[in-house]
Amino acid sequence: MVSWLSIVYFIGIIQGILLFFALYFRKNNSRANRALAILIMLMTFILLNGYFNRIHLYIRLPHLLLVTFPLPFLYGPIMIGYVRLLTKALLFWEKKHLWHLLPAVAVAVYFGPFYFKPGYQKLFALAELNKSLDLLTVGMIVSGLVYSANAYLGLRRYQKSLFHFYSDISKINLSWIRILLFVSLLLWSLLSCEFILDGDLIFTYMGITFFIYIIGYFALRQPEISGFRFPESESRGNSQKMAKRISGKSPYEKCATTEKWEEVLTWMNHRKTYMEPSLTLPELAEQLSTTPHFLSYLINRRGGCNFFHFINGFRVEEVKRNLTDFRSQRKDLLEIAFEAGFSTKATFNAIFKKHTGMTPSQYRDSIEK
Numbered sequence: 001m002v003s004w005l006s007i008v009y010f011i012g013i014i015q016g017i018l019l020f021f022a023l024y025f026r027k028n029n030s031r032a033n034r035a036l037a038i039l040i041m042l043m044t045f046i047l048l049n050g051y052f053n054r055i056h057l058y059i060r061l062p063h064l065l066l067v068t069f070p071l072p073f074l075y076g077p078i079m080i081g082y083v084r085l086l087t088k089a090l091l092f093w094e095k096k097h098l099w100h101l102l103p104a105v106a107v108a109v110y111f112g113p114f115y116f117k118p119g120y121q122k123l124f125a126l127a128e129l130n131k132s133l134d135l136l137t138v139g140m141i142v143s144g145l146v147y148s149a150n151a152y153l154g155l156r157r158y159q160k161s162l163f164h165f166y167s168d169i170s171k172i173n174l175s176w177i178r179i180l181l182f183v184s185l186l187l188w189s190l191l192s193c194e195f196i197l198d199g200d201l202i203f204t205y206m207g208i209t210f211f212i213y214i215i216g217y218f219a220l221r222q223p224e225i226s227g228f229r230f231p232e233s234e235s236r237g238n239s240q241k242m243a244k245r246i247s248g249k250s251p252y253e254k255c256a257t258t259e260k261w262e263e264v265l266t267w268m269n270h271r272k273t274y275m276e277p278s279l280t281l282p283e284l285a286e287q288l289s290t291t292p293h294f295l296s297y298l299i300n301r302r303g304g305c306n307f308f309h310f311i312n313g314f315r316v317e318e319v320k321r322n323l324t325d326f327r328s329q330r331k332d333l334l335e336i337a338f339e340a341g342f343s344t345k346a347t348f349n350a351i352f353k354k355h356t357g358m359t360p361s362q363y364r365d366s367i368e369k
Contacts, residue, residue, distance in 0.1 A: 003054060005054055005202065005205075005206075006051060006054040006055050008206070008209055009047055009050055009051040009054060009205060009209060010051060011209075012044075012047050012208070012209035012212050012213070013044055013047055013048055013051060015212050015213065015216055016040050016041065016043060016044030016047065016212045017041075017044060019037070019040050019212065019215060019216050020037045020038075020040050020041045020044070021037075023036055023037040023040065024037035024038075031085050032082055032085040032086040035078060035081050035082040035085050036082050036215070038078055039075070039078045039079060039082060040212060040215055042071055042074055042075060042078060043075075043208050043211060043212055044212065045068050045071055046068055046071055046072060046208060047205060047208045047209060047212070048068065049068040050201065050204075050205035050208070052064065053200075059123075061119070062119040062120065062122045062123050063119045063122070065114075065122045065123075065126060066111055066114060066115070066126075066129075067115070069107065069111065069133075069136070070104045070105075070107040070108040070111070071104070072140045072143075072144065073103040073104035073107055073139075073140060073143055074101065074104045075143075075144055075147070076100070076143050076144055076146065076147025076148065077097075077100035077101060077147065079147055079148065079151055079180075079181075079184060080147050080150060080151040080154070081097075083151045083154065083155060083177055083180075083181070084154070086177060087155070087158055087174075087177070103139070103143060107136060110132075110136075114129065137195055138195075141188060141191055141192045141195065144184075144187075144188040144191070145185070145188045145189075145192070148181055148184045148185045148188060149185070151181055151184075152178075152181045152185070155174065155177055155178070155181065159174060162308075163306040163307065163308040163309070164281065164296055164306050164307050164308075165280055165281045165282070165292075165307060166280055166281070166307070166308060167274070167277075167278075167279045167280065167307065167308055167311035167312060167341070168277050168278060168279075168341075168342075168343050168347065169308070170343055170344045170346070170347045171343070176218050179214070179218060180215070180218075183207075183210075183211055183214055184211075186207065187204070187207045187208065187211055190203050190204050190207045191204045255294065258302075260298060261298060261302040261303075263288070264288065264295070264298065264299075267287070267288060268314055271287070272314075272318070273287060274311045274312075274314040274315050274318070274340075274341050275315075275318070275339070275340060275341040276341060277338075277341050277342070277343040278343075279311060279341070281295060281296060281307045284307075284311075295307075311341070312341075312342075312351045312355075313355060314341075315337075315340040315341045315342055315351070316340075316351060316352055316355040316356065318339075318340035318341070319336055319337055319340045319342075319348075319352065319360070320356075320363070322336045322339070322340070323336065323363065323364050323367060324367055333360050333361065333364065334348070337352075337360070348360065
Protein backbone atom coordinates (compact mmCIF):
# COMPACT_ATOMS: atom_id res chain seq x y z
CA MET A 1 0.00 0.00 0.00
CA VAL A 2 1.37 3.40 -1.01
CA SER A 3 1.41 5.91 1.86
CA TRP A 4 0.77 9.64 1.51
CA LEU A 5 4.38 10.28 2.59
CA SER A 6 5.74 8.23 -0.30
CA ILE A 7 3.56 10.27 -2.68
CA VAL A 8 4.92 13.53 -1.23
CA TYR A 9 8.50 12.21 -1.55
CA PHE A 10 7.86 11.11 -5.13
CA ILE A 11 6.47 14.52 -6.11
CA GLY A 12 9.53 16.14 -4.52
CA ILE A 13 11.82 13.86 -6.54
CA ILE A 14 10.08 14.79 -9.82
CA GLN A 15 10.26 18.46 -8.85
CA GLY A 16 13.99 18.10 -8.12
CA ILE A 17 14.71 16.49 -11.49
CA LEU A 18 12.79 19.19 -13.37
CA LEU A 19 14.53 21.94 -11.40
CA PHE A 20 17.93 20.45 -12.14
CA PHE A 21 17.44 20.79 -15.88
CA ALA A 22 15.73 24.20 -15.58
CA LEU A 23 18.61 25.68 -13.57
CA TYR A 24 21.54 23.88 -15.17
CA PHE A 25 20.72 25.22 -18.61
CA ARG A 26 19.63 28.67 -17.44
CA LYS A 27 21.67 31.43 -19.06
CA ASN A 28 21.90 34.12 -16.37
CA ASN A 29 24.16 33.47 -13.36
CA SER A 30 25.15 30.31 -15.24
CA ARG A 31 28.03 29.18 -12.99
CA ALA A 32 26.05 29.76 -9.80
CA ASN A 33 22.91 28.13 -11.23
CA ARG A 34 24.87 25.05 -12.26
CA ALA A 35 26.20 24.72 -8.73
CA LEU A 36 22.64 25.09 -7.41
CA ALA A 37 21.39 22.54 -9.95
CA ILE A 38 23.98 20.04 -8.69
CA LEU A 39 22.91 20.80 -5.11
CA ILE A 40 19.27 20.13 -6.03
CA MET A 41 20.13 16.86 -7.73
CA LEU A 42 22.13 15.87 -4.66
CA MET A 43 19.12 16.57 -2.42
CA THR A 44 16.90 14.68 -4.87
CA PHE A 45 19.06 11.57 -4.56
CA ILE A 46 18.94 11.84 -0.75
CA LEU A 47 15.14 12.16 -0.93
CA LEU A 48 15.16 9.15 -3.24
CA ASN A 49 16.73 7.19 -0.39
CA GLY A 50 13.82 8.17 1.85
CA TYR A 51 11.37 7.15 -0.86
CA PHE A 52 13.02 3.74 -1.30
CA ASN A 53 12.87 3.20 2.47
CA ARG A 54 9.21 4.19 2.53
CA ILE A 55 8.22 1.71 -0.22
CA HIS A 56 10.60 -1.00 1.16
CA LEU A 57 12.51 -1.20 -2.10
CA TYR A 58 15.81 -2.05 -0.39
CA ILE A 59 14.40 -5.40 0.71
CA ARG A 60 13.70 -6.31 -2.92
CA LEU A 61 16.82 -4.60 -4.30
CA PRO A 62 19.50 -4.74 -1.56
CA HIS A 63 22.17 -3.85 -4.14
CA LEU A 64 21.13 -0.19 -3.64
CA LEU A 65 21.80 -0.16 0.12
CA LEU A 66 23.98 2.80 1.30
CA VAL A 67 24.56 3.99 -2.27
CA THR A 68 23.41 7.51 -1.33
CA PHE A 69 25.11 7.62 2.09
CA PRO A 70 28.24 9.56 0.99
CA LEU A 71 26.15 12.22 -0.81
CA PRO A 72 25.24 14.42 2.21
CA PHE A 73 28.98 15.00 2.76
CA LEU A 74 28.98 16.86 -0.56
CA TYR A 75 26.17 19.16 0.53
CA GLY A 76 28.32 21.62 2.50
CA PRO A 77 31.01 22.20 -0.15
CA ILE A 78 28.43 22.64 -2.90
CA MET A 79 26.31 24.97 -0.77
CA ILE A 80 29.19 27.27 0.17
CA GLY A 81 30.43 27.12 -3.43
CA TYR A 82 27.03 28.28 -4.67
CA VAL A 83 26.97 31.19 -2.23
CA ARG A 84 30.45 32.30 -3.26
CA LEU A 85 29.67 32.01 -6.94
CA LEU A 86 26.41 33.92 -6.60
CA THR A 87 28.07 36.77 -4.71
CA LYS A 88 31.11 36.60 -6.98
CA ALA A 89 33.24 36.81 -3.85
CA LEU A 90 35.42 33.93 -4.97
CA LEU A 91 35.73 31.57 -7.92
CA PHE A 92 35.11 28.51 -5.79
CA TRP A 93 35.81 25.72 -8.22
CA GLU A 94 39.60 25.82 -8.14
CA LYS A 95 41.95 22.89 -7.59
CA LYS A 96 42.93 24.12 -4.12
CA HIS A 97 39.33 23.66 -2.97
CA LEU A 98 39.00 20.01 -4.03
CA TRP A 99 39.96 18.87 -0.52
CA HIS A 100 36.40 19.76 0.53
CA LEU A 101 35.28 16.69 -1.41
CA LEU A 102 37.59 14.31 0.47
CA PRO A 103 35.12 13.34 3.26
CA ALA A 104 32.58 12.13 0.69
CA VAL A 105 35.27 10.23 -1.19
CA ALA A 106 36.60 8.71 2.05
CA VAL A 107 33.12 7.51 3.06
CA ALA A 108 32.59 5.98 -0.39
CA VAL A 109 35.96 4.21 -0.16
CA TYR A 110 35.14 2.98 3.36
CA PHE A 111 31.94 1.39 2.10
CA GLY A 112 33.67 0.04 -1.01
CA PRO A 113 33.88 -3.58 0.20
CA PHE A 114 30.21 -3.43 1.23
CA TYR A 115 29.16 -2.14 -2.20
CA PHE A 116 30.78 -5.10 -3.94
CA LYS A 117 29.09 -7.73 -1.81
CA PRO A 118 26.24 -9.75 -3.35
CA GLY A 119 22.81 -8.33 -2.61
CA TYR A 120 21.71 -11.07 -0.21
CA GLN A 121 24.90 -10.61 1.88
CA LYS A 122 24.36 -6.85 2.20
CA LEU A 123 21.21 -7.34 4.28
CA PHE A 124 23.21 -9.29 6.88
CA ALA A 125 26.34 -7.12 6.64
CA LEU A 126 24.30 -3.97 7.25
CA ALA A 127 23.72 -4.90 10.89
CA GLU A 128 27.49 -5.07 11.46
CA LEU A 129 27.85 -1.48 10.25
CA ASN A 130 25.40 0.10 12.72
CA LYS A 131 28.09 1.69 14.92
CA SER A 132 30.00 2.97 11.91
CA LEU A 133 26.81 4.37 10.41
CA ASP A 134 26.01 6.21 13.66
CA LEU A 135 29.50 7.75 13.84
CA LEU A 136 29.43 8.76 10.19
CA THR A 137 25.96 10.25 10.62
CA VAL A 138 27.28 12.42 13.46
CA GLY A 139 30.14 13.50 11.19
CA MET A 140 27.65 14.23 8.43
CA ILE A 141 25.51 16.43 10.70
CA VAL A 142 28.54 18.31 12.04
CA SER A 143 29.79 18.86 8.48
CA GLY A 144 26.43 20.20 7.32
CA LEU A 145 26.03 22.54 10.28
CA VAL A 146 29.61 23.83 10.06
CA TYR A 147 29.43 24.50 6.32
CA SER A 148 26.03 26.17 6.58
CA ALA A 149 27.15 28.34 9.49
CA ASN A 150 30.38 29.19 7.69
CA ALA A 151 28.45 30.20 4.58
CA TYR A 152 26.19 32.42 6.69
CA LEU A 153 29.12 34.11 8.46
CA GLY A 154 30.87 34.54 5.13
CA LEU A 155 27.75 36.19 3.73
CA ARG A 156 27.69 38.62 6.67
CA ARG A 157 31.36 39.50 6.15
CA TYR A 158 30.70 39.96 2.46
CA GLN A 159 27.73 42.23 3.12
CA LYS A 160 29.81 44.42 5.45
CA SER A 161 32.64 44.63 2.94
CA LEU A 162 30.28 46.01 0.28
CA PHE A 163 30.35 49.36 2.06
CA HIS A 164 34.08 49.59 1.32
CA PHE A 165 33.57 49.22 -2.45
CA TYR A 166 30.16 50.55 -3.48
CA SER A 167 28.38 53.87 -3.13
CA ASP A 168 24.99 52.27 -3.82
CA ILE A 169 23.97 48.83 -2.61
CA SER A 170 20.21 49.18 -3.08
CA LYS A 171 20.23 46.79 -6.05
CA ILE A 172 22.22 44.13 -4.22
CA ASN A 173 19.57 41.80 -2.84
CA LEU A 174 20.91 39.00 -0.66
CA SER A 175 17.54 37.94 0.77
CA TRP A 176 17.40 34.79 -1.33
CA ILE A 177 20.75 33.56 0.00
CA ARG A 178 19.67 34.24 3.58
CA ILE A 179 16.49 32.21 3.03
CA LEU A 180 18.53 29.37 1.52
CA LEU A 181 20.99 29.29 4.42
CA PHE A 182 18.22 29.54 7.03
CA VAL A 183 16.38 26.57 5.50
CA SER A 184 19.68 24.72 5.29
CA LEU A 185 20.43 25.22 8.99
CA LEU A 186 16.86 24.21 9.84
CA LEU A 187 17.22 21.05 7.77
CA TRP A 188 20.41 19.94 9.53
CA SER A 189 18.86 20.77 12.90
CA LEU A 190 15.89 18.53 12.06
CA LEU A 191 18.24 15.69 11.13
CA SER A 192 20.23 16.06 14.36
CA CYS A 193 17.03 16.02 16.48
CA GLU A 194 15.60 12.97 14.74
CA PHE A 195 18.94 11.18 14.96
CA ILE A 196 19.18 11.83 18.72
CA LEU A 197 15.58 10.66 19.20
CA ASP A 198 16.23 7.63 16.97
CA GLY A 199 13.38 8.58 14.65
CA ASP A 200 12.78 7.37 11.10
CA LEU A 201 13.72 10.79 9.60
CA ILE A 202 10.18 11.63 8.45
CA PHE A 203 10.61 15.33 9.28
CA THR A 204 14.06 15.40 7.67
CA TYR A 205 12.78 13.99 4.39
CA MET A 206 9.76 16.28 4.53
CA GLY A 207 12.20 19.14 5.12
CA ILE A 208 14.21 18.10 2.05
CA THR A 209 10.99 18.05 0.03
CA PHE A 210 10.17 21.55 1.29
CA PHE A 211 13.77 22.59 0.56
CA ILE A 212 13.37 21.53 -3.08
CA TYR A 213 10.02 23.33 -3.34
CA ILE A 214 11.38 26.58 -1.89
CA ILE A 215 14.37 26.46 -4.24
CA GLY A 216 11.97 25.97 -7.11
CA TYR A 217 10.00 29.04 -6.13
CA PHE A 218 12.84 31.44 -5.34
CA ALA A 219 15.74 30.33 -7.53
CA LEU A 220 13.85 30.66 -10.80
CA ARG A 221 12.67 34.14 -9.74
CA GLN A 222 16.11 35.28 -8.60
CA PRO A 223 17.38 37.95 -11.01
CA GLU A 224 21.03 38.06 -11.95
CA ILE A 225 23.01 40.11 -9.47
CA SER A 226 24.85 42.58 -11.65
CA GLY A 227 27.21 45.47 -11.17
CA PHE A 228 28.39 43.58 -8.19
CA ARG A 229 31.91 42.22 -8.27
CA PHE A 230 34.97 42.67 -6.15
CA PRO A 231 38.06 44.08 -7.82
CA GLU A 232 40.19 41.33 -9.30
CA SER A 233 42.71 41.46 -6.46
CA GLU A 234 39.90 41.08 -3.93
CA SER A 235 38.30 38.14 -5.70
CA ARG A 236 41.51 36.23 -5.23
CA GLY A 237 41.36 36.39 -1.47
CA ASN A 238 42.96 39.70 -0.52
CA SER A 239 39.95 41.19 1.25
CA GLN A 240 41.28 40.18 4.67
CA LYS A 241 44.62 41.81 3.92
CA MET A 242 42.81 44.94 2.89
CA ALA A 243 40.79 44.95 6.10
CA LYS A 244 44.02 44.78 8.12
CA ARG A 245 45.47 47.67 6.15
CA ILE A 246 42.35 49.70 6.83
CA SER A 247 42.00 48.94 10.54
CA GLY A 248 45.57 48.50 11.74
CA LYS A 249 49.09 49.59 10.87
CA SER A 250 49.51 49.95 7.17
CA PRO A 251 52.29 50.63 4.68
CA TYR A 252 50.03 53.44 3.44
CA GLU A 253 50.18 55.30 6.75
CA LYS A 254 53.06 57.58 5.75
CA CYS A 255 51.49 58.27 2.36
CA ALA A 256 48.06 59.17 3.72
CA THR A 257 48.98 62.80 4.22
CA THR A 258 46.72 65.81 4.63
CA GLU A 259 47.76 66.93 1.15
CA LYS A 260 46.59 63.65 -0.37
CA TRP A 261 43.29 63.95 1.45
CA GLU A 262 42.84 67.51 0.24
CA GLU A 263 43.44 66.31 -3.32
CA VAL A 264 40.61 63.80 -2.98
CA LEU A 265 38.24 66.39 -1.51
CA THR A 266 39.13 68.91 -4.21
CA TRP A 267 38.49 66.31 -6.91
CA MET A 268 35.12 65.40 -5.43
CA ASN A 269 34.02 69.01 -5.03
CA HIS A 270 35.02 70.08 -8.53
CA ARG A 271 34.41 66.93 -10.58
CA LYS A 272 31.33 65.85 -8.60
CA THR A 273 31.84 62.21 -9.49
CA TYR A 274 29.53 61.29 -6.60
CA MET A 275 26.63 62.21 -8.89
CA GLU A 276 27.23 58.92 -10.72
CA PRO A 277 24.83 56.50 -8.91
CA SER A 278 26.87 53.36 -9.56
CA LEU A 279 30.27 54.83 -8.61
CA THR A 280 32.62 52.24 -7.11
CA LEU A 281 35.88 52.47 -5.21
CA PRO A 282 38.02 51.10 -8.09
CA GLU A 283 36.44 53.60 -10.51
CA LEU A 284 37.20 56.56 -8.26
CA ALA A 285 40.71 55.23 -7.59
CA GLU A 286 41.33 55.05 -11.33
CA GLN A 287 40.17 58.65 -11.74
CA LEU A 288 42.59 59.73 -9.00
CA SER A 289 45.44 57.62 -10.46
CA THR A 290 45.83 55.60 -7.28
CA THR A 291 44.95 52.10 -6.02
CA PRO A 292 41.68 50.98 -4.37
CA HIS A 293 43.65 49.82 -1.32
CA PHE A 294 45.27 53.18 -0.74
CA LEU A 295 42.10 55.17 -1.44
CA SER A 296 40.07 53.02 0.94
CA TYR A 297 42.71 53.45 3.66
CA LEU A 298 42.84 57.21 3.06
CA ILE A 299 39.05 57.57 3.31
CA ASN A 300 38.94 55.48 6.46
CA ARG A 301 41.95 57.18 8.07
CA ARG A 302 41.26 60.79 7.16
CA GLY A 303 37.51 60.75 6.65
CA GLY A 304 36.69 58.37 9.48
CA CYS A 305 34.20 56.40 7.38
CA ASN A 306 33.95 53.83 4.62
CA PHE A 307 33.55 54.49 0.91
CA PHE A 308 29.75 54.16 1.00
CA HIS A 309 29.26 56.85 3.65
CA PHE A 310 31.99 59.04 2.16
CA ILE A 311 30.29 59.27 -1.25
CA ASN A 312 26.78 59.56 0.14
CA GLY A 313 27.91 62.34 2.43
CA PHE A 314 28.71 64.40 -0.67
CA ARG A 315 25.33 63.50 -2.13
CA VAL A 316 23.55 64.72 0.98
CA GLU A 317 25.47 68.00 0.88
CA GLU A 318 24.56 68.37 -2.81
CA VAL A 319 20.89 67.92 -1.97
CA LYS A 320 21.15 70.47 0.86
CA ARG A 321 22.76 73.02 -1.49
CA ASN A 322 20.09 72.48 -4.10
CA LEU A 323 17.33 72.91 -1.54
CA THR A 324 18.62 76.37 -0.73
CA ASP A 325 18.97 77.29 -4.41
CA PHE A 326 15.93 79.24 -5.63
CA ARG A 327 16.29 77.58 -9.05
CA SER A 328 15.50 74.21 -7.45
CA GLN A 329 12.52 75.36 -5.40
CA ARG A 330 10.03 74.05 -7.95
CA LYS A 331 11.73 70.68 -8.21
CA ASP A 332 10.47 67.58 -6.46
CA LEU A 333 12.62 66.25 -3.62
CA LEU A 334 13.11 62.96 -5.41
CA GLU A 335 14.25 64.73 -8.57
CA ILE A 336 16.85 66.64 -6.56
CA ALA A 337 17.98 63.39 -4.90
CA PHE A 338 18.41 61.61 -8.24
CA GLU A 339 20.41 64.53 -9.61
CA ALA A 340 22.74 64.27 -6.60
CA GLY A 341 23.46 60.58 -7.28
CA PHE A 342 20.89 58.69 -5.21
CA SER A 343 19.20 55.84 -7.05
CA THR A 344 16.16 55.06 -4.89
CA LYS A 345 13.80 56.98 -2.63
CA ALA A 346 14.32 54.59 0.30
CA THR A 347 18.10 54.93 0.17
CA PHE A 348 17.86 58.69 -0.10
CA ASN A 349 15.52 59.04 2.88
CA ALA A 350 17.56 56.71 5.09
CA ILE A 351 20.93 58.26 4.32
CA PHE A 352 19.69 61.85 4.48
CA LYS A 353 18.16 61.29 7.92
CA LYS A 354 21.32 59.56 9.14
CA HIS A 355 23.45 62.56 8.11
CA THR A 356 21.11 65.38 9.15
CA GLY A 357 18.85 63.91 11.83
CA MET A 358 15.83 64.99 9.76
CA THR A 359 13.85 63.63 6.87
CA PRO A 360 14.29 65.47 3.54
CA SER A 361 10.79 66.99 3.92
CA GLN A 362 11.52 68.19 7.44
CA TYR A 363 14.79 69.71 6.31
CA ARG A 364 13.14 71.52 3.41
CA ASP A 365 10.44 72.87 5.74
CA SER A 366 13.08 74.08 8.21
CA ILE A 367 14.94 76.18 5.62
CA GLU A 368 11.73 77.64 4.18
CA LYS A 369 10.64 79.05 7.52
